Amino acid sequence: MHWTEYFGPLAEGAWVTVQLTVYSTILGAILAFASGIGKLSSNWAIKAVSVAYIEVFRGTSLLVQLFWLYFALPLAGMALGIDLRLPPVMAGVLALGLNIGAYGAEVVRGAIQSVHKDQHEAARALNFTSRQTLWTITIPQAIPEMMPSFGNLAVQNLKDTALVSLISLGDLTFRAEQIRNFTQDSTTIYSMLLVAYFGMALVLTALMRGLEAYVSRWRMAGS
Amino acid sequence: MLFGFEWDLSSPLAFALSILPILLTGLLVTLQATVVGFALALVLGLVWAVLKAAPSRIISWPVSVVIEFIRDTPLLVQLFFLYYVLPEYGIVLPAFMTGALALGIQYSAYTAEVYRAGLQAIGADQREAARALNLSSARTFTHIIVPQAIPRIVPAMGNYLVSIMKDVPVLSVVTVLEMLNVAKIVGDRTFDYLIPLSLVGALYLITTLVASAGVRLVDTWLPKEGIPLK
């Protein structure tokens, strides 16, 4: 097998990695907003659930979470009489999304709290409800503040997708492992693999920068 | 049986208790890998930070690319690379050392940034003031720069220490018997993954909580009176 023949299987794997990254980042963003806002809620039940979620997923290891969802959850389901066996893709997206969402939650919370108290006073003087204030005043101003950290988390998430190869999901790393087992050409295949991740990370970073510029348009205006 | 400890499958509680010593043996390896990996990250990161600050772009630019490359590629792949490629060039390391080295390399990209930011936060005005007082460069560094940089650097480094601990399970792929790997082996042999893996999760929660508290404690001990820490 000549090294140019590696491209085919690697490209297939890369496509799986891209999909995993996109789905889990979207899931992570939803969870980050829900629990980041939830942590600031005045409702203690919502707050408790948010804090518990954030602490558990930040306090444990991603690989432990992935193995738990893939190996342990079906057994827990069996004990309860429900089928909780997850296909590897589901387990992968869920573990990655839950993990990155917990980190994102702290970013969301911090950015929301960084919005100046003057803005809340203006909103109160204009008689907005607290919900309207959150969605029309606070969050739109907090989002540009979140973007640099979200960019880093997205790249982190891309890198983390490599772990799903350990539950036999055919991502980029998994394909590379298959080729290595077949050819024993470690140096070439792993060099290619590193470069492939580096390239994807650069593209992802550029995309996130673009998104950041888009959501911060008003900041660029004047001043 | 693992590490000389028998498991007791008579009840879930008995099982959990009987495998706890096995998991704690794994936890010890996890902590060892964390400490060695962190030490390597601190040293290598400092090397990167110094080289990146070099006045010549012939040095600083390639170093920036290397740091970016390390930061943007997965730990798992870096680990595979070291584990399978180094021996081809005659460098044979024990699995544990290969793993700790991979952790150290991956996190050196992050610690380098912490050093850089910590030193940069001390503005040119401090250097100018030191020069005006006729302090030597060495004295400026040891008496002016370092004391102001340390309180900025330590908390961020502490966070990376905790992050490294959470990345140690990746080392299981090269046969390091850290906590997750041990739990997986117990699961493979008993067909019960739920209890071992849940226990690993719980032990991780406790360990990271303790470690984070330790980092905060160290931070409160640091002398930082009068240092503006934004």
Added chain:
Amino acid sequence: MTDPIIKFDKVVKRFGDLTVLNKLDFEVQRGEKVSIIGPSGSGKSTVLRILMTLEGIDGGVVTVDGEPLWHEKAPDGTLKPASETHLRKMRTQLGMVFQQFNLFPHMTVLRNITEAPVKVLGLSKKEARQRAEELLELVGLADQAQKYPGQLSGGQKQRVGIARALAMRPNILLFDEPTSALDPELVGEVLNVIRKLADEHDLTMLLVTHEMRFAKEISDRVCFFDRGRIREEGTPEELFTDPNEDRTREFLAAVLDEAPGTTG
């Protein structure tokens, strides 16, 4: 006189150990333009912030248009602390212009003015837009509607702030040191707008300011605040030309000396 639109009855406000308002009694009549002057820390801004419901009170009763602001009447006739629903109802009477403008930086000038009328008053977008355009005309910024606050000068920002408050059609407009954050050359344009409002509208206006000459010019009454109380009040002529109290005289001498009034 008829019933006052604003009434402070022995109002107490503390921040920790510091008593900012010490059993303050204070009334404003419908349509009256009142300026509040006094040294910093005397509790001037706190009066406005209590009225805008940005700060609660620790004692006494504040009444707006005959209804308690920070209290609600319980069925048995006693007063209990106000609910958010009550505060929201009461807030419809009031508008505020802030020292730091507090515009929404992520919205265009037009949306700054239309957002609350649409979301809070339930106006259609078209009505809100029409109202905003009239108000921008009034404050002389009709051509700036599509800009972001970051693109405006301080004086322009404050005029948008005035238009934004007016868009809610309040009966009472509160100005919290509206020109203090402005460069001296921009003060005039803002004072001109406030003067126009004072002349042409029957709004009740309450103005905390350091612009003594301006206060003298537009006010029906000037109150000198000192240490949480009104030390002296009267028509601008009385207070500025012939104050009774030594404290007032000292204060006026100090401020008129150092700031030779920029009344544009």
